[in-house]
Amino acid sequence: MAFKTRSKSSTVAPNPAAHLRGISNRKIPDVLPHQKVILEHYAQEAVDLPDVAIQLPTGGGKTLVGLLIADWRRVKDKERVLFLCPTRQLAAQVVEQAKDKYGISAINFSGRKAEFNAADEAAYRRGKAVAVAPYSALFNSNPFFTSPDLIVADDAHVAENYIASPWTLDLPSEHPAHAALIGVLRSTLTKRDIDRLEGNWEDRFAVNWVDKVPSPVVRRFHDQIHAVLQANIPSNDQRRFAWRAIEGHLSGCHIYLSSRSITIRPIIPPTWTHAPFNDAKQRVFMSATLGEGGDTERLTGRTKIVRLPSPDGFERDGVGRRFFMFPTLSLDDNEAADVRLRSQALATRSVVLTPSSLSGRNIEEEIKARLHGYEIFSSSDIETRKSDFAATARAVAVLPGRFDGIDFPGDDCRLLCIDGFPGAMNPQERFIMSKMSARALYSARLQIRVLQAIGRCTRALNDRAAVLVTGKGLVESLTDQRRWKFLKPELQAELEIGVEQSTDASADDFVENLELFLADSDEWQDVEDAIQEIRGEADQETPQYFADLSASVSEEVKYLKAVWNGDERKAAVAAAKVHSLLKHPELRGYRSLWHYLEGSAVDRLKAEDGDLVADEAKPMFLQAKNAAPSVSWLTDLAYRSNLAGKADETTKDDLDLASQVENIASNLEALGSTGQKFENAVAEIRRNLRSDDGSTFERGVEVLGGLLGWESGNSDADAAPDPWWIGATQLVVFEAYSEATSDRVFGTTKVRQVITHPTWLAEKLPHTASLQKTAIALTDAAHCDTGGPVHLGDTLLWTKRDFLAWSDTAIETLRGLREDFTNNGDFVWTTNAMQSVEDAGLTLQAVVSSLPLAKEAFIVTGS
Template sequence: MPLDLSKIKAGAKSALIEPRDIFASLGHRPWPRLRVEQDQVLKGWFERRHERDLVIKQNTGGGKTVVGLLVAQSSLSEGVGPAAYVVPDTYLVDQVVDEANALGIPVTTDPRGADFISGLAILVCTFEKVVNGRSIFGLAGDSNARRIGTVVVDDAHAALAAARKQFTVNVPAEHPAYKKALSIFGDELMRQSYKNGTAILSGDRATPLRIPFWAWSKKHSEVTAEIEASAGNSALKGIFFSWPLLADYLGLAVATISDRLLQLRTPCPPIQEIPAFHLATRRIYLTATLADDGVLVTDLAADPESVRRPITPERATDLGDRLIMAPGALNPNLTSDRIRRLAWEFAMGDRTGDGERDAEPVNVVVLVPSDRASELWSPYAAETLHVGDMKAVVDRMAAGEHLGIVVLVNKYDGVDLPHDACRLLVVDGVPTPLDPGEQREAGALIGSDTYRIRKVQRLEQGMGRGIRDAEDHCAVLLLGSDLALSLVDREDLRLFSPATRAQIDLSKEVAAQIAGEGLDSVREVLSLFLGRDEDWRVASSRATAGVEYDPDGHVSAVSEARRKAWDLAAAGDPAAAATTLRNALDQVDSAERGWRLEEVAAYQHEVSPEDAQKTIKAAKQANTSVLMPALPLAPRPVRGHQQQAVACVDYLSEHFDNGTQLRLGVQSMLDDLAFSPEDDRVDAAEAAVKRLGQLLGFDATRPEKEQGKGPDGCWGLTPHRSAVIELKTGTSRDDSDIIKSETDQLSGAVSWNSAANPDTTECVPVLLARSARLHKLASAPVGSRVVTPDDLATLKADVQAFADEIACDRGWERSSAVSAALASHCLTADQVIQQHSRKVEAAKTAK
């Protein structure tokens, strides 16, 4: 009789717990064996599997999903279940389920299903499904709270953003609690920043402000009572899912307010409120690029000692082949518009740009941070996609279909674009912080190591989308001066992963051969790469051969101390919290030290308000973006230098190592100095005015930011002449005439200057505005000058030309060369305002 093999029991299989043995036993595995890198990290995990928190690092395309699924299945087989595989968004849920089905590993998307609860299948869900204030797994103190034995967190860097979101209460401006906050804390907001406080109270666009912790601690209950009254309203998603997680920690919350939101967020997420995650026996974090592993400690309370010992393959050669270029760093004439056109021509198979197809068309994927940025690609894009609608199109590309240019909006991680799905990847900017707290933090930490790490990490995530295994290849183009700067700034370069850094170094050698040349040279290099030129392939293999992963997980003393401090404060010991965090701040840069001292002071206030004010004063001296102390600070006099060129040389020599870095750095600064109504651009423009003044050799400050009152900017042009500067770059009125409140503000700036700078004999009032014409009710101070968009364009052109000139032959190090360049481009103290602004115009008269 014929044999029925289906009756043979696979009892031995169920006993397998070694992940590599499990893979070998799978009947439907799509490949006969694991990759070497997968084999190595699975062996490393299995040997250390009894540690609660383990980080597995592999290069993009290294097969992390398979590793994560096998780790989860191993844990189930060992009885450490149930097991959940969590991802940042719903797109990735479908991707992981497809991968599991291909392997033959049982999974489910139903957290209530018997298969998950009994450990017969791995739950695949979003991180938010587990971590939210209405979690079906229950909260701390809930007698019915459910446990998870093993949690695998895929794309851990993206999951961290989801965690912060879930532990944040966002109260819209229409909510009664928002209005209550304005009525209670309005005076405090205006004392922190008269301009922004006034704007927030009026409902106008403004830079977010923190409600001072000393005021919040005393009166927050009047506001939070209003929030609690509506916390059960599921339509208010920014409150409904987060309120239960923060309700017990409101006195310690950071309250940040903008013209649109009141935001409450604790210094570290109280992750202990989610026992399913917090008490899991095993927590495994899968990541490609975490330059700062400390966020796993601060945000998810991972064990710092385990995180400092990541599990990696023995070599970092599991990365696909990439050419990484920033055309703007090669030649300033290679504008983003020209590169967009080039990308479209390559997508159509026209690599010479003559209008004729001369090569195989390729799929080009473009990563942009926002819908606004995607509009610049609309003439060329075949598809513009968001997280919710991209799967079907990405599947078509992965299956080999040619679409042309596909734009992905704000999706820099978790998208697999293997082989012909993407041969040319364009990164056109990286996302900027959008919520009030993130905006404020980004402004405070700009220039710090923390800021650099976040930017580089986001960039590296994006650059990895087009390579999915070691045999894959993809050319990468970076648009914009800020991204180009990351390829030449040694402080940024050190933050890339070792394998990516090796690819950047090789690409820079090629780029050096075409520096200063035109678009045809870029076409030639791209064509050689995409044509798989043998010389390139040999050079590329040599560049990455022997490259190893960084053996250390980077958990700073500050990251570890912040988590310890929060846990102490949450447990009722704010004094120990303050001491713990303060003791960890000695070795950090000034910007971060000041920012973290604000956190220390908030803890101190709970036990000694007087000591807290001393600390916040020290914080303000280290970082001007932190809270203004309760007692007003004396204004710092602004006094111009006797020799502008010498001061200019000192600034440039301190900030730039080479001519390319100087030129790109200046261009990046000028990009920030723009007329734009977007929330994150206003503060950036004000910061750029200060940096521009310093770069030109002036004594430049931001009085309103640094002291809570005064103009947006002040330039000490000479020892006895200064300029007070007010920016209206964020206005979006239909009528662009200068209104009375704006001229009143400029008059107030002149008065401030008289008091703050008594040695100044001449003060020039300057307004950056869309029009130089006054409204009929407005009256400008005598001698006022207006920088319109046209004037600003001229100024930016002259500054860029100045930078280009002194970038040659290290001219920025010689005061004679700098002095001549300042004069030739009308940037001297007596010319810079006169030549790049205009007189105010009288109001139009009624006919």
């Protein structure tokens, strides 16, 4: 065999922009001016920094910038370079662009490590090619990439779940560890929570439910939790890797409960424990935003990331042109769905983004019923044969949960339909947003997801697409003029025009406007001129509270490092520093979380060594409770150290009210602040309560209790109670004699039944055994037998007439709360709701306090 000839060394370019010009087989002439500015700035100021963030918006050439930095350093320093993408499909797309457009040597390392090509492995290790892989290829327990020198993390703003996955233990309800863990925690959970976790519920509002096991409870059951997880996650289970990563650090993790699943994870991923990521010379985070407010640090577990600014004036520019359509600003849900289908027929090829598989299936059924001859493409179809979609004359791609990562530029698609909000992506986000009233923390992250969603079809300057938006949360977010000032001027102008054209519009108006837009008509050119004028007058602002979030993030990472290593004193100090820096009123909920985390660290100090500083735990929990009234168990922590000791009556009332309003918020979130669901539900309750049939009346009582935020039920068993309502610390149970008029007698049988109902509940529903129980005779009957008063004891009397009046007040109060409802976890709404519920006498304690004793209210008649 002949000796291999060594290639002569070439001169290394002074920066990544110049590096491209030295690649002879590239298909593009040069980088764009804004890319040149960023790349030269990187070479001058950031090449030796450990952590760097570079912002370029959707369509701004972010991938090319990242690839040029990677390839320049590979050539200049002979470094091992790893370019990370969220998905395999995106990794393949990046490799294709690198080779075919830019002339950069890149290798796709998607798939199983055992299947990697030996020559490819050698090329990466010797610095002969850029390795491109999904995040999961690095963030796992045994990665192939053990010692990269440079890591370029593309789309870092959507990478949190990927990065946190090695330390995230997800247990679905069918997993044996799920049931075992519920068994350990059962005494600390409500019956309603257990039903939701186990999937045995008929609660239609439970789909969005999320909660957290209080850290003092985790500490108290630490050994049992560890034992059941160790025993129920076998060695051949993929979850074993996450369990091994966190098993020695349970005190540094949080247990989140959600419908049919349990998730255990730290609040910030401890990436400093993952050597392949931590030991790299540099990490470059490419993002559609700079991660304002320290969000990129929270996502990646880094203490400080230096952000390279965008070129002057670049923040004003947009990518492509979007025409927004908001049918529900003028039409009801059914009419809006009809506009979507007519628009899809007009555009012939469209994409639908929706948050859930269920809504995706519903949309597919509508398309099959109304758009005959249209081929429906799924997410997997698009990933494997996107070109087929672009080549199909009549097609709809329905993509549940795919708000980023799949692009449809140019003529691929001119109509994008988005049905619903790309909100919280994991139980931790949902808990902090909805329960801790801390949506401000994720405002930038949520905004990025929305921007990613609306930009799927506008990837270049000459792209044009209509964006038809439905779904309450997303429509409210995009049409809220108060939020526009935080968006790019181009998007502000597009939204303003979209709202203007969608107001007081008929279904025909929407379809006609879409036709004019798609045709790029003269009428549309007038609208285009208006967009340009609005853009020129608009400015983009940054929320004031971002400064506080940026200042606190390094202390947040310090906290996690301390608690991860079991240093509760350092953790408490860091948590205190965090909440002292979170001063802005918008951060009240997030500040509450850090009061709670400080209190939890101090609580552990007391438990472990009797440290006197632990006396401060209860005030910290109280401060957390006052700022996050949606978290009912914070009331318990605030008044009872380590959840031990007896709560006083004030504590019980607070706990009942907090739990009730928390559940009312979940109900309203599910029913929606617009549309007919709420009115249909209350209309059915009213019909049932005015029925002459006893069973129908009881069904009305049961459903009304559920709508008011209580666990409610009924039973058909002999001698069983009629409906019951269960709160956090007390319950009421009814014996309903609804068909009786005032001249009727509440007989001996009824008396015997009502007085035994509390005992029946305690036996049949063990979780109610320790609750305060009150039996209520619900009837207009005014008489009882001679022996009745002796046996009625503390039973109360609620006349049906008064109950119906009370139920009307309850429904009107709920209607008022619904009108003001924005989202679950809103501090102002929650505080006002608590006051409204109390003022209207809608708490269990108010009910019990307002009713007379039956033995004193009944008129005694002869037997």
